[in-house]
Amino acid sequence: MKFVDEYRDATTAQDCAKAIAQITTRPWTIMEICGGQTHAIVKFGIDELLPDNITLIHGPGCPVCVTPIALIDQAIAIASHPDVIFCSFGDMLRVPGTTQDLLSIKATGGDIRIVYSPVDCLKIAQENPNKQVVFFGVGFETTAPATAMAVYQAAQQNIPNFSMLVSHVLVPPAMEAILSAPHRKVQGFLAAGHVCTIMGYTEYEAIAPKYQVPIIVTGFEPVDILQGIYLCIKQLESGQAQVENQYSRSVRKEGNQPAQNILKEVFEIVPRQWRGIGEIAQSGLSLKPKYAQFNAENRFDLTGIQSEESPDCMSGLILQGVKKPHDCAAFGKRCTPEHPLGAPMVSSEGACAAYYRYRQQTAVVARV
Numbered sequence: 001m002k003f004v005d006e007y008r009d010a011t012t013a014q015d016c017a018k019a020i021a022q023i024t025t026r027p028w029t030i031m032e033i034c035g036g037q038t039h040a041i042v043k044f045g046i047d048e049l050l051p052d053n054i055t056l057i058h059g060p061g062c063p064v065c066v067t068p069i070a071l072i073d074q075a076i077a078i079a080s081h082p083d084v085i086f087c088s089f090g091d092m093l094r095v096p097g098t099t100q101d102l103l104s105i106k107a108t109g110g111d112i113r114i115v116y117s118p119v120d121c122l123k124i125a126q127e128n129p130n131k132q133v134v135f136f137g138v139g140f141e142t143t144a145p146a147t148a149m150a151v152y153q154a155a156q157q158n159i160p161n162f163s164m165l166v167s168h169v170l171v172p173p174a175m176e177a178i179l180s181a182p183h184r185k186v187q188g189f190l191a192a193g194h195v196c197t198i199m200g201y202t203e204y205e206a207i208a209p210k211y212q213v214p215i216i217v218t219g220f221e222p223v224d225i226l227q228g229i230y231l232c233i234k235q236l237e238s239g240q241a242q243v244e245n246q247y248s249r250s251v252r253k254e255g256n257q258p259a260q261n262i263l264k265e266v267f268e269i270v271p272r273q274w275r276g277i278g279e280i281a282q283s284g285l286s287l288k289p290k291y292a293q294f295n296a297e298n299r300f301d302l303t304g305i306q307s308e309e310s311p312d313c314m315s316g317l318i319l320q321g322v323k324k325p326h327d328c329a330a331f332g333k334r335c336t337p338e339h340p341l342g343a344p345m346v347s348s349e350g351a352c353a354a355y356y357r358y359r360q361q362t363a364v365v366a367r368v
Helices: 004-008 010-023 035-044 069-079 102-107 120-127 144-157 171-180 193-199 204-211 222-238 257-266 289-294 315-319 351-358 360-367
Strands: 028-032 054-058 084-088 111-114 132-139 162-168 188-192 215-218 243-245 267-274 278-287
Touching: 004 010, 004 222, 010 222, 028 035, 028 222, 035 054, 035 188, 035 222, 035 351, 054 222, 069 084, 069 102, 069 132, 069 162, 084 102, 084 120, 102 111, 120 132, 120 144, 120 162, 132 144, 144 162, 144 257, 144 289, 162 278, 162 289, 171 188, 171 204, 171 278, 188 193, 188 222, 193 215, 193 257, 204 215, 204 243, 215 222, 257 267, 278 289, 315 351
Parallel strands: 028 054, 028 188, 084 111, 084 132, 132 162, 188 215, 215 243
Antiparallel strands: 267 278
16 A cells, blocks of 8 residues: 555455454454544544444543643743743644633733744744743654754754743553553553654563553554554454554654654653643653753743643543543533633544544434
8 A cells, every 4th residue: 555545445444344343252442542543533433333342442642632731731821921932733722721721822912833843943042032932842752852852952052042841741651550440441452653653662562461452553544443453353352462563664663763862862751640640650751950951840930820620521531531522511512622621622632522523413412
C-alpha cells in the first residue's frame, strides 16, 4: 500500500473485520491508547464492524485532555500578564480551567499566539526583547522532542526572554497505572503509533509479560486499526502476551535515536498529575536543572491559584476507559464544544469531541 485511501478501502476493511470474527471465540476488551485512533474508530464506525463480544474502550491518549487543570490555570495566569506573549498549539485555547480558558484571555486583550512549532517562539522572542515569551509545552513523547529542541536552541542562542510551561507526559507509565487498577477491564492494548515512531517499543516488552496483555503498535487508518485488533485478538485467543508492530511503515523497534537524545539532554523524568486521573509516578517530563532558567514556573508568581474540576464532568472516568461519553448526563447538553465542561470535549483527540461529532444522534437516542 502506498496511499492513504488504500488504508481506508471498504472492501479491505470488511475482509479484516471478517477475519477478526472468524478467530474470536469469547469476549475480549481492548483499549486503544491514542486519541487519534479513538477518532478514527468512531468516525469510520470500526467498532460497529466488530463482533459483539469485542469491546473497544478509549484510553487517556489525548495529551490535551490529561493536562492537569492546575497547569491550565497557571497558563491562564501567565497569559494574563501585560508583558507576556503566550504561545500555544491551537487546541489548548478552549480547554477549560477552573473559571476561564486561554481564549477568554485572548478575547480580553491578552497576547496569545497559536504556533505550529515551539521553535517559532524563539523568533518571536528575538523580535520582542521587551516581552516575556512563554510556550505551553503539552503532549506525549511525540511532540516533546520539538519542545526540547526549542529549549536547547534558546540556551545556545542565549535568548533570555523565552521560557516554557511544561506539561509533557509519557505513555508507558499510564498504561501500567491502568493495568494496575484493582478492577481493570483491559485485556489488550493498541499502542500509539506516533509515540512509538519516536520512542520505539522496547519499553513495552517488559509491560506485556508482566501484566499478561498483548500490546500491538498500531497506526491510525481504518485498516491499520482493524489489523491491530486482529493481531491482538489472535494473541488473546492463543494465550500470548507479546509486543507486535503493525505500524512497521513508520515504527522501528529502537525508535528515533536523535529525538530520544534531545529528550535526554533537556528533560528529566518526574511524577506528573493527569487531569481526572491523579498522579502517576515517573510519567512526566520536566526541564533539567541546567535548563531551569527556561522554566516559566520559576519566572512567574503562581502561588495562590486555586484549581477545581467541574463537578458535572466525568472526564476522569472517560479517560480511564471506565465510562464512555454518552454515559455522561451533561454530554451534548450542558457540555458541548462551544461550552465544554472538560477537555475531552474540546481536543481534536478527545473522546467526547469524537462522539459529539460522529455519534451524537446515537447518544441522544440512547438516553431517551
